[in-house]
Amino acid sequence: MGARADAPARGAGTPERSTLPRENHESYGRPLRAVLDRDIRRGRSARLEWEIAFGGTLETGEAVADVWCEGGCGSPIPFSSGRAEPTCGPADGPAWRFELVPEGFPSCDAELLSERLIVTILDELGPDDAGRLFEVGGVSFGPDTAVVQRCDDFGCIELDIGEIELVFFEPGEVAILFYALDAPTGEVYVGEAEVPVFCDGVRECG
Numbered sequence: 001m002g003a004r005a006d007a008p009a010r011g012a013g014t015p016e017r018s019t020l021p022r023e024n025h026e027s028y029g030r031p032l033r034a035v036l037d038r039d040i041r042r043g044r045s046a047r048l049e050w051e052i053a054f055g056g057t058l059e060t061g062e063a064v065a066d067v068w069c070e071g072g073c074g075s076p077i078p079f080s081s082g083r084a085e086p087t088c089g090p091a092d093g094p095a096w097r098f099e100l101v102p103e104g105f106p107s108c109d110a111e112l113l114s115e116r117l118i119v120t121i122l123d124e125l126g127p128d129d130a131g132r133l134f135e136v137g138g139v140s141f142g143p144d145t146a147v148v149q150r151c152d153d154f155g156c157i158e159l160d161i162g163e164i165e166l167v168f169f170e171p172g173e174v175a176i177l178f179y180a181l182d183a184p185t186g187e188v189y190v191g192e193a194e195v196p197v198f199c200d201g202v203r204e205c206g
Contacts, residue, residue, distance in 0.1 A: 021109045043087040053070040054111050079106050084175055087120065087203030090141050092206050098177060100193045108199035117189070118149040118156070119177065124171050136162040136181060150183055159183050 039143040049062045079100035087106075089095035099106070100117040121134050123143035134146040137160035139146075146164045149156040162181035169175045180186055 078102065079189070080115075080191065080193050081196035082193055082195045083108060083199055084195045085199035087148060088205035089120065089122040090147075091122075093122065094205050095127050096121045096123075097201065098175070098193070098195055100177070100179075100195070101180050105197055107197060113139075114153045116151050116192075117179070118151060119164060119179065120147045121164065121166070122146060125166065125171070127170055129166055130168050132166045134164040134166070136160065136164060139162075148179075148181055150187075150189070151182075157184065159189070162189075169193070 004134070015079045047062060047064050049060075051060045053059060079102055081102075081104060082098055082100035084096060085173050085179075087095050087097040098119040099112055100119060102114055102115055105113055109151040122141050123129075123134075124146050132144070133142055136146050136148050138145045148159040148162065148164070150159055159181045162179065165178040167178050173196070175190065177195065178192045180188075180190045
């Protein structure tokens with residue numbers, strides 16, 4: 001899912017109009033103000049407000065952009081589903097591994113498509129962790145970090161810039177992850193994945 005800054009915004013209401021004398025507009029025919037909401041969420045949404053004077057009329061309004069394309073709207077496919085399992089991190093501590101795919105809900109014994117994201121969050125997770133952010137590409141492997149690989153027919157590469165948000169997590173039922181990631185090859189991956197499949201994995205580390 002993503003937000004789309006390079007396409008017409010969809011949203012919000014009918015603009016309000018008020019007729020003002022032409023001499024009151026120093027910037028007649030030009031935008032007087034255009035403000036992008038400060039609480040912009042990359043890949044989620046953005047709000048645009050405007051005041052534009054033209055033809056002796058002042059038009060004000062706002063719109064919400066709910067589709068976001070980075071690197072062009074024909075850019076990388078979204079990874080919207082997948083499976084999860086407990087595992088061990090690089091320091092042999094508890095971790096969770098999420099294998100995200102473009103479509104379908106892979107079973108635990110199914111062979112995954114070559115096109116996938118592998119997200120490993122380096123901490124134990126529970127329902128209370130909903131809303132936590134995990135840095136990708138940090139200088140250490142701490143509990144607030146994640147390791148991400150992008151795999152295809154040619155192998156896997158590590159994505160070393162970005163962020164993972166654990167939107168929802170109920171072990172054995174469903175997890176929802178939001179990701180915003182930059183690949184060293186230039187691609188940008190932004191989206192949200194629903195993970196309804198939980199596998200046994202590794203329960204004890206250390």
